[in-house]
Amino acid sequence: MIIPAFSKTYGQKKVLDFPGMELQPGNIYAILGANGSGKSTFSKILADVLPADRKIRLEPSIGYLPQKPYAFRMSVRKNILLGGRDIQKAESLAKALSLTELEHKRADRLSGGETARMAMARLMMGTYDVVILDEPTAAMDMETTAAAETLIQSYVRQTNCILILVTHSLQQARRIADEAMFFQKGEVLEYGPAESLLYSPTRVELKRFLEFYGN
Ligand SMILES: Nc1ncnc2c1ncn2[C@@H]1O[C@H](COP(=O)(O)OP(=O)(O)OP(=O)(O)O)[C@@H](O)[C@H]1O
Structure with a gap:
């Protein structure tokens, strides 16, 4: 997909300044870069919640x-079902993200990590060609992060989508990304298989970035 x-x-x-790129279905693309490097802007334009300088057609x-993510003022269960009608699927997603006990709680009263889990379940009720997750586990603890990562991988396998994962966690990128892009000052400085980008980068800026993050 171009x-x-x-x-x-x-x-x-x-x-x-995104140069354009061909992305392959069934792959997880990690988007890395310091604060302000353009990762969220890139995600928002792709998601069509922010206009680019010139209109693009996707x-x-x-x-x-x-x-x-937004929590609608209704139960967690109803929030999840806004993403799709399959009740069995909703229950299995709630279980995978440890939301079962919270199903009847009002969603706008959840903690940050709970809201993130609920919103991920709601999104995964649907199927899409491209899924963009902007720092999906930033508010989650280690245990739920592990569960979310497993779920992200199985979602990609099942739906064969292109998954774009904006993350500040190099460990997360190393665990689950197939490909990676390194943004700096709005440009994609390096792009390629996650393995080579995250363990043997070419650009000195990325080497510095990896060192700075202590990896
Ligand atoms: N509405 C706006 N008006 C002016 N500048 C903006 C606006 N929104 C974003 N920017 C600037 O655009 C640049 C890219 O921001 P963006 O949010 O895409 O970065 P990011 O890589 O996602 O950062 P973070 O890691 O902090 O989430 C930043 O310099 C930011 O200050």
């Missing part, structure tokens, strides 16, 4: 989990 080139400018400042269906 993602076309696009850019984003605020005032005089270009904050994103044919594929897109599922998007924003950095701060």
Whole structure:
């Protein structure tokens, strides 16, 4: 699937210059980069919640989990069922993300990590060509992060989607990504198999980034 080139400018400042790229279904793409490097801008434009400088046309269906997911003022169970009608699937997702005991709780009263789990379950009720997860486990503890990562991998296997994972965790990228992109100042500085990017990067900027994060 070809993602076309696009850019984003605020005032005089270009904050994103994406060159366009072909992505393969069934793969997890980790998006890495420091704060302000353009990762969320990239995700939001792909998800069509932010316009690019010039309108781009994306044919594929897109599922998007924003950095701060929304909890509708209704039960966790009803929130999950907003993503799709399959009750068995909703129950199995709730179980996989340890939400079963919270199913009848009002979703707008959940903690940050609980909200993140609920929103992931809601998203995974649907199937999409491209799924974008913007730091999906940032608010989760280690145990639920492990469960979420397993679920992300099985979701990709089952649906054969392209999964774009914005993450600050190099360990997470190493555990589950097939491919990786390193953003710096709005540009993709390095792109390729996760293994080579995360263990033997070419660009000095990425080497520094990996060292800085203590990996
Ligand atoms: N509405 C806006 N107006 C002006 N500048 C903006 C706006 N939104 C984002 N930016 C700038 O665009 C750049 C990219 O921001 P973006 O949120 O995409 O970074 P990020 O890589 O996702 O960062 P983080 O790791 O902190 O989430 C930053 O310099 C940011 O300050």
